[in-house]
Amino acid sequence: xxxxxxxxxxxxxxxxxxxxxxxxxxxxxxxxxxxxxxxxxxxxxxxxxxxxxxxxxxxxxxxxxxxxxxxxxxxxxxxxxxxxxxxxxxxxxxxxxxxxxxxxxxxxxxxxxxxxxxxxxxxxxxxxxxxxxxxxxxxxxxxxxxxxxxxxxxxxxxxxxxxxxxxxxxxxxxxxxxxxxxxxxxxxxxxxxxxxxxxxxxxxxxxxxxxxxxxxxxxxxxxxxxxxxxxxxxxxxxxxxxxxxxxxxxxxxxxxxxxxxxxxxxxxxxxxxxxxxxxxxxxxxxxxxxxxxxxxxxxxxxxxxxxxxxxxxxxxxxxxxxxxxxxxxxxxxxxxxxxxxxxxxxxxxxxxxxxxxxxxxxxxxxxxxx
Amino acid sequence: xxxxxxxxxxxxxxxxxxxxxxxxxxxxxxxxxxxxxxxxxxxx
Numbered sequence: 241x242x243x244x245x246x247x248x249x250x251x252x253x254x255x256x257x258x259x260x261x262x263x264x265x266x267x268x269x270x271x272x273x274x275x276x277x278x279x280x281x282x283x284x285x286x287x288x289x290x291x292x293x294x295x296x297x298x299x300x301x302x303x304x305x306x307x308x309x310x311x312x313x314x315x316x317x318x319x320x321x322x323x324x325x326x327x328x329x330x331x332x333x334x335x336x337x338x339x340x341x342x343x344x345x346x347x348x349x350x351x352x353x354x355x356x357x358x359x360x361x362x363x364x365x366x367x368x369x370x371x372x373x374x375x376x377x378x379x380x381x382x383x384x385x386x387x388x389x390x391x392x393x394x395x396x397x398x399x400x401x402x403x404x405x406x407x408x409x410x411x412x413x414x415x416x417x418x419x420x421x422x423x424x425x426x427x428x429x430x431x432x433x434x435x436x437x438x439x440x441x442x443x444x445x446x447x448x449x450x451x452x453x454x455x456x457x458x459x460x461x462x463x464x465x466x467x468x469x470x471x472x473x474x475x476x477x478x479x480x481x482x483x484x485x486x487x488x489x490x491x492x493x494x495x496x497x498x499x500x501x502x503x504x505x506x507x508x509x510x511x512x513x514x515x516x517x518x519x520x521x522x523x524x525x526x527x528x529x530x531x532x533x534x535x536x537x538x539x540x541x542x543x544x545x546x547x548x549x550x551x552x553x554x555x556x557x558x559x560x561x562x563x564x565x566x567x568x569x570x571x572x573x574x575x576x577x578x579x580x581x582x583x584x585x586x587x588x589x590x591x592x593x594x595x596x597x598x599x600x601x602x603x604x605x606x607x608x609x610x
Numbered sequence: 611x612x613x614x615x616x617x618x619x620x621x622x623x624x625x626x627x628x629x630x631x632x633x634x635x636x637x638x639x640x641x642x643x644x645x646x647x648x649x650x651x652x653x654x
Binding site: 396594 | 611613624625
């Protein structure tokens with residue numbers, strides 16, 4: 241029987257252990273720097289920040305830890321072997337591709353290119369299926385993190401469309417540290433297997449170790465702690481940030497599952513390897529292109545309504561946020577004064593008493609905020 | 611709803627109206643500033 245409980249305990253333990261690794265805190269510093277840059281940019285544009293930097297980093301660590309547990313669980317379940325991933329090739333390719341465009345830093349491109357090179361030219365010495373499974377699992381993890389991130393990491397922006405129209409939009413950016421445990425296979429004499437080793441069922445691993453096993457030996461796996469980082473960048477013009485995230489997470493999840501299935505099948509059907517490698521980078525790029533086009537060319541969501549003023553976003557710790565006014569709400573009346581222009585809003589605020597009622601329109605429904 | 615004690619700030623960022631040029635300038639700083647007294651965006 242498969243040791244599910246031990247595997248879950250191992251995944252959680254691996255994430256906790258990562259907190260004691262210096263590299264984990266280096267990655268946190270890097271993630272923190274990205275959020276700091278975003279915060280500065282928001283402050284420059286709007287004079288105010290969203291979440292505090294500490295809040296954002298704490299949330300990134302919490303969500304990244306959840307991602308690490310999920311990632312470690314899936315990678316161990318399929319039986320990935322860090323020695324056959326060719327990370328020494330994938331990283332330099334990723335950095336080279338990043339110079340063309342920042343989004344190419346994603347392993348979907350570098351992993352796919354390295355895997356395709358192995359299929360076509362027999363170089364470098366990597367296990368194509370394992371590389372592609374790693375890409376798929378990282379993207380499954382990312383899709384889960386995107387889905388559970390909510391509004392965190394959404395920055396309001398003003399966007400100029402191709403036709404010159406200015407619309408409200410959201411720049412969505414998230415970064416997460418990803419503490420993982422990867423396995424490394426070693427051949428040990430059958431008679432010298434140490435105690436406390438987990439006994440795995442016959443069907444495991446789904447990704448067999450490439451290499452010759454000396455007679456009288458068995459493969460044993462040691463766990464290696466690795467800290468990675470995941471990033472998500474997107475834009476919400478036709479959808480709300482939450483809708484956009486849900487859609488991206490769903491599409492990325494589907495892409496990852498197709499890639500995972502192809503990668504696992506390619507263990508037994510080698511002819512699938514080239515197709516799986518191409519799905520890795522072409523599929524990812526197609527997904528980004530189609531999703532971005534739909535978002536940028538769709539009907540913009542944050543445009544001035546026929547009556548009232550539409551809220552693009554509220555500022556943290558202000559009366560609007562405390563009263564529950566949300567992005568997309570239309571302000572109709574403030575203390576019984578109709579507000580159709582910014583000037584009317586300024587005037588209404590000027591004459592309003594310290595305590596007042598605001599009439600708004602949300603999803604076609606009128607309501608009062610007291 | 612209640613204004614903060616010191617100034618009447620509402621705390622909303624509004625969607626841009628039409629093709630007003632000042633919104634393009636937002637990223638360049640100092641053109642539009644948050645007017646804490648009024649609680650809305652205002653031209654400097």
